[in-house]
Amino acid sequence: MRKFLSLTATAAVAALALAACSDPGTSAPEEDTTTPESGAAVEGFDVTTIEPVADIAAMVPDTLVTADQLTNGASTDYPPGEFLLADGKTPTGYDIDIVKALAAVMGLSDGVTNTAEFPTIIPALGTKFDIGASSFTITPERIEQANMVSYLEVGSAFGVATGNPNNFTPEDPCGFSIGVQNGTFQQEYAEELSAQCEAEGKEAITIQPLSLQSDITTKVVGGQYDATFADAPVIGFASVQSGGKIEQIGDVIESAPQGIAIAKSDEQLTAAIQAAMQHLMDEGYLAQILAVYGAEGSALTQARVNPEV
Template sequence: MRTRSAVLVPAAIAALALAGCSDPGDAASGSSSVAASGESDAATPAASVTPFDVTALSEVPEVSSLVPDSLKESGVLRNGASADYAPGEFMDTDGQTPIGYDVDLIKALAVVMGLNEGTTTHAEFPTIIPALGSKFDVGASSFTITAEREEQANMVSYVEVGSAYAVAAGNPKGFDPTDPCGTTLGVQNGTYQQEYAQTLSDQCTADGKEAISIMPLDLQTDVATKVIGGQYDATLADSTVIGYTVELSGGKLEQVGDVIESAPQGIAVAKDDEQLAKAVQAGVQYLMDNGYLTQILGAYGAEDAALTTADLNPAVD
């Protein structure tokens, strides 16, 4: 199980996003009260880090030869990401510029693919995969690889991340991560954690216990604020995010329990574009083999999440 140590990066506290990976098949149903650059009283300003310098890279012929001609002509690798999930993808202090390790990964991938640049544009989670092949070339937005998702897109694995719980400092609600039955749990809409929470709740009722009140919201900044404010007992999110946002919360949040349900995450490519998927796979593998992926992740304290093999559509449960 891979874990990470949290670091502080510049963020206008959309960086407080306690996100998981979105399921593009799910519709949004939660409320949203924080803007994309949304400031939240649940986090504090952070010190800057130095992201990986992509000028250290150059085109790799074995990779660029796989890139589709149409992409070579455009010269731009367009990534769609929901930029409210630190440290993977979130907004810089200007509230407009996406930053994070997925953003840096796309820039690096574009270089080794022989393209002019890799760009990341903010998009809501459910809209990213449907827009592949038209608005976006790839989706690097902390997508957990699932069998359902592999039916919708090609997925190239690059990190493995678990889930973890966070509560308000001191755990005033007495939340027990080993027995969440009867609690109120905040999750991000359409995430793996939302699905897992429902599985846990079903088990609670099967055991004759009270169901979990699952509260999905569109923005995890909102979820965190409600946990801190006492409306929710806890939140369940990606382990990298929990560790990161505990640091950003200025002592208002804390992790409880162990990391659970570790699973690979992947870069999404349109299902009908196998050529681009193989080019992405080759590019990610090159970055892995030469230690660059670890450096990209390490700038955000997430180096332990790096995989060593970039699998295309790996077998998952």
Template sequence: MSSLPKILPALTATCALAALTLAGCSDPDGASKSGPSSEGSDTSQSDMSQMGTRDVMPYDMSEIPTVDEIAALVPDAVKERGVLRNGASTDYAPAEYRASDGQTPVGYDVDITMALAKVMGLKEGTTKHAEFPTIIPALGTKFDIGMSSFTITAEREKQTTMISYVEVGSAFAVAKGNPKNFDPTNICGTTIGVQNGTFQQEYVQKISESCVADGNKAIAVMPHDVQTDITTKVIGGQYDATFADSTVIGYTVELAKGQLEQVGDVIESAPQGIALNKDDAQLAQAVQKAMQYLMDEGYLTKLLAPYGAENAALDTAEMNPAV
């Protein structure tokens, strides 16, 4: 972990915290369960049950072809299996979460895995849930790839090969109309909900420490395991705002159906990548070429669009861009 410079209470678009090795996403199943509950919210549980997640009609992948020259790069062991196996922590909508049946993995990372498999000439691309910290150690054995909102960092690239495909920043959301007059450029003394184990939790905590050092009020940083619980508190008036990945905020605002809105600019934008075992150089080349094909042909944008994340698409699938 890199050292952290003094952080001003006013948020800036650049910050050394972006180099932290925390995930862009949380690991709700693996995180501490000590976060606040959603009891006492002014928003009813029945209302929130409609806001948790929604089933999305994904892009029709039937038109995505096998590209023979890319299929030729796929290692024999993967060809024989016919399956590209992805590991993801499926509690982070809209990238990877569970359908309304509570079991089936869905989300744009799930869809992209299937699209990659098609381009690579495989029968299918599958995604199985794994607790976030267990994904990288299982690459090359249990999983071929890890596509689970991994922020690309130099430290992760020491452990894995990473291939960039989207860029995601962080954003704030407040109750509709911003009734608490939350100012995203001066957040000292506010109450902010974050997901456990995220970059955003660490970011806001460090700003809070800077607030106190400068003689201002600390930020009440309120961690939860799932975004729905935070949304309940923001809409109900207990929290001033929530802070999360920009794609998560966009999806949450949509689910809230007019009860939530984004405020301020997207900040701390950073690429996310597919992780592969460092010893799987041949597979990494095939995945990189397949991802670049999806980008060049416009398929990546189409795969992201049903989740409101099309603006996150990158144009170049770089291998280990942080090095």
């Protein structure tokens, strides 16, 4: 959830860059805890199966028709939404697949994603980029800067080793150990929960902040941490990448919609993106794309322009 600055770059860059345990002195047997690298290839949804929709293609601005592609700006540092393959050059993730799917519906030959620093994307809309699909949480401030077409609802969730062997209770996390990424909203929220536990006379939460979600995942699977707390799609992707050794427990909390950003002045493209996104929702394509990354639960059913938040 790119709601705060800390989630836009600092900790998110390393999210799920699935590597070895950060504490080399304490590691469980490899067969129980290892997970693939986040840069490993993930076979996304085959967007070539998506047919153009004539009515929507007719809405596309002439400049895009001439270029015959939809150009996206993304920070490519935030798995599973957008990140780079192991070659360090090729963007992948569900946002990259969604851009290609939008282009297909709009009758364009391709949807191309270029890597950009997160804060530079919105200012470059309408010049360098046609759209920005980069896990943008919709906020009043962003709606002042760009048109936002909603497509996901992303919140935070707890994850535990499959079967919840340490009997973690998300309704009452007091006294448990929880792994979080440094500098994230989830770290701040866990600290607030811990303070509330102490105010109620309960045992504080043992908050374990690390730089890599992969290290947290490894420790949860190995039983060193009772749970992890992260964006819900991050928990889903951890499950995919760990072969099902992590599972979400409890409800998603503190959720907020995310949107595709389009230049404020480009009402024609905004309308085309909204119509194309609604088609992906109605035909089940959006959920199928997200399912590859364990994020199907985040799909919205209505694509709205600048929804109230």
